[in-house]
Amino acid sequence: MSENSGRGDGDSGLPAPAPDQSPETAAFWEATAEDRLLVRGCADCGAAFHPPRAICPECHSDETEWIEASGRGTVYTYSVMRQNHGPFGEAVPYVLAFVELEEGPRVLTNVVGVDVEDVEIGQEVRVTFDDTGEDAKLPRFTPV
């Protein structure tokens, strides 16, 4: 893994529900348990994509493979969530965002470890993992 990968530096304070896994996605979640972020790439066309899947959504080759992501990226867009239902409703305000990974894909996530008023588009962030308690962690991001 890259030396830039985030460490599991802990609990952001946001809810961390355990994700449903499938045969297509189990390796992704297993890696998160080791504080590693993967994206799926295509050996034929070179596309990197997210969420992961077995057949490339670009060229439809089945020659796809896991790529170790650096864990670095920038904020593509974000919203400060002031209202929601359920456990996330208890956690407001928090930041919902698309982070553009160095490898290309924009992933839906949260920006944590920062005052919600200080998040901005273009901000450099790195991954940090929140433990779900069930052999999977949620990849969230925090300013570099």
Add this chain to the structure above:
Amino acid sequence: MTTDTSAAIAGAYEHPTRDAPEKSTPQLHAEVARGALDDAGLTFDDVDGFFTAGTPSWLLSLVDHLGLSGLSYYDSTDVGGSSYVAHVGHAAAAIAAGKCEVALVTLAGRPRQEQLSPLSDGPEVPFEESFGPSAVGLYALAARRHMHEYGTTPEQLAEIRVAASTHAQHNPDAMYQEPVTVEDVVNSRPVADPLGLLDCCVITDGGGAVVVVSPEVAADLDRECPTVEGQAEAAKHVEGGHLDVTYTAAVESGPRAFAEAGIDHDDVDYASIYDSFTITVLETIEDLGFCAKGEGGAFVEGGTLQAPDGDLPFNTDGGGLCNNHPGNRGGMTKIIEAVRQLRGEANDPVQVPDCEVAIAHGTGGSIGTRMGSCTLVLGADR
């Protein structure tokens, strides 16, 4: 236009309720079905095509509950709130193919009473729901990026709510009938920055229905039957993580529907534009080509959307923002208000004079992730 060969909308009915604790959702389907058939001068026995989506999720449950018999065609395509705009196109195609002659399309829902089922149980869910999105939160992601790239302002988005509220004051059934100002909107309680409470549509119980018929059936009815001149749909998604949230699939559905109808933007007298949130309208106006990409903010300033004198009168019933968004699905009421305008039956102060061409545009799913756009072009029956 080829009105002599087009399917037509013979009946349209919007349920007057906005809060229905004492009714069931299937009951609301039955009430709106009867309302639309009565409006057309048709009966349940005339129906040979049925289209619905949402709740209840199984089409045959409703076929049973409504007592429909003799169906030769049905379709439960579910693309969220845009479903009903898709259904009208599918019904017109089925009628043109000789599969049915009288197609009933119904919507009902009670989100004020019960938690509605999620739209999707798809493979994206663990990669999205784990991070606490919401409907408004995902649209807010689009609004923020649009502001960043094009300089769109909260005040410009607010103009859309102001126009809708100006129209809603003339609709006695509208959920919110009080006109609001730009200041009211930008100062409303933040929900998901940069969108506030008044950037969001209402949450209402209720429903609506339309009846799409063959030209032969329309010719025998005593009712003005606006014709289906063009319809197109398109899907847009996250593209493996390479998404751009500043535009919608209307960039595809709009031009195809306009070409099918043989119309240009100048021909459009009235536009029903899906308004789940103010940003939905802004991006759609750009994507349909009423202005260049990124210029929607300037376009909506100065009363452009206000009936009857604005250049593009929109959502004259008050829209989803102020009138009604039954079952969290706004496509049906978009069609119904377009039919009213083409019949000259909109509320007097907002009736567009000599309304000959109207569009109804639906947006389903989320412009922040994956969505379906449906554009319908209707012509007056004259």
